[in-house]
Amino acid sequence: MRVILSGGGTGGHIYPAISIANKIKEKHPNAEILFIGTEKGMESDIVPKAGYSIKFVTVSYLKRKISLHNIKSAGMLFKGILEARKIIKDFRPDIVIGTGGFVCGPVVYMASKLGIKTIIHEQNVFPGLTNRILDKYVDKIALSFREAEKYFKSKNKLVVTGNPIRGEFFNVTEEEAKKKYGIKSNLPNVLVVGGSGGALKINNAVVEMLKLYKPKNFNVILVTGKRLYKNTIENINKEDLANNHEILPYINDMPYALKACDLIVCSAGAITIAEVTAVGKSAILIPKAHTAENHQEYNANAMGSKGAAVVIREDELSGEVLNRQIEKILNNKDTLKSMEAASRKEGITDAADRIYKEIESLLKNINH
Known part of the structure; x- marks a missing residue:
């Protein structure tokens, strides 16, 4: 052939x-x-x-x-x-x-x-x-x-x-993933990632959320993207991070990261959505504005209409809005389970x- x-x-x-x-x-x-x-x-x-x-x-x-x-x-x-x-x-x-x-x-x-x-x-x-x-x-x-x-x-x-996505997404268990990341806490884990290059507005909203609300009832792992890491880390104090939050420039083992977390906050690129739905995780989708023909918003709305995700537009995004939506999902187990089921249904x-x-x-x- x-x-x-x-x-x-x-x-x-x-x-x-x-x-x-x-x-x-x-x-x-x-x-x-x-x-x-x-x-x-x-x-x-x-x-x-x-x-x-x-x-x-x-x-x-x-x-x-x-x-x-x-x-x-x-x-x-x-x-x-x-x-x-x-x-x-x-x-x-x-x-x-x-x-x-x-x-x-x-x-x-x-x-x-x-x-x-x-x-x-x-x-x-x-x-x-x-x-x-x-x-x-x-x-x-x-x-x-x-x-x-x-x-x-x-x-x-x-x-x-x-x-089509990498086979590793289907070969990792949640137990293996949490062990790899050293997660022992019973608190829910929120992974925030803005695509391979990062997303400035998402990073800024997370920093604002950590500064204003200092959330203690869930763990945050923020993946900034390599080019945005220095700027992000300089805008936050160590006390705002506390022990249950982490800021990283990049993640090489995304299958493990997704499996280890309970809620994914991310942009709405096609590969990202395919990976999130493949592992059946609930998501807050923040489509990047100014993409070619606004394609990310179409992707996000498709997932939102099926109950697999909550959609926040970039121009509506803030630390307060993000914190409210995260708490709304994590504080209601039925909502979380329903979103996960819808995500699994969409995953191919x-x-x-x-x-x-x-x-x-x-x-x-x-x-x-």
Whole structure:
């Protein structure tokens, strides 16, 4: 089996592609896999570290308004299509899989024009521009959220697979997680994390909450993000932290952290939501404003409407609001259990297998 995967720009597009590649390798150890991305995107660093080869094409994002940037981007897009065509013809893949981001546009488009089987995977409720354009060209569209169905025209191509995440999230018990973190207290644990890069407004709200309310009936673990750690730690006194609160720049073992905690306060990126629901935890979702087409708010509202999360908009966020919502959830065991049950119901633990099944289905008539 020969496979090209393309997706990039941010981790939200890259990590699902790597999870899909890992599943293909698990099923077909001799499979030949090639990633296509851009040199400036995070994929240029992440993909080689994951053990996969990557080639680069020229592409740039498009702005919503007519501009000189868009004229240049159109020229780069044409160049990217020609570069993608050469890579695809040289590699001769059986299938091409796109996981979003502008780079997968020319790659998946050219593959479809060359008669190669194609799948795109959409991580968010509100699809990205690239995937909406590719709708009519691809053979199959894999969705993380059922709510995304209404934004695609080719209804017969849609399948809900979920968002593939690392296998470690399914292999850790709560007891193991609490032991790893040295948690002996019977107090509820609240994990606060603003995505891989952190979230300044979430960090500031937690600091304000710790200063004003000095909560003693729950433990707080705040993961600031590396670039925001120094600023956050300088804004708080040791006495405000007390013994039951901790501020960290980064967590390498997120599966353990999520399992060890009772409530997750986080942004509403697709991977974060997939991880939280995979372990069946209740959440307070704070969608980051000014993301592409406000996609995080769509994700958060989908979870909120099903009772799996409480949603707080960034412009409504404060230490007082956060403290009130945390206490409201933790002080009512029925509410907490209901949210956890709703979260588990939304969690799709076999997303990579579901996507692989679609790959197999498309390739069933091809001799490998």
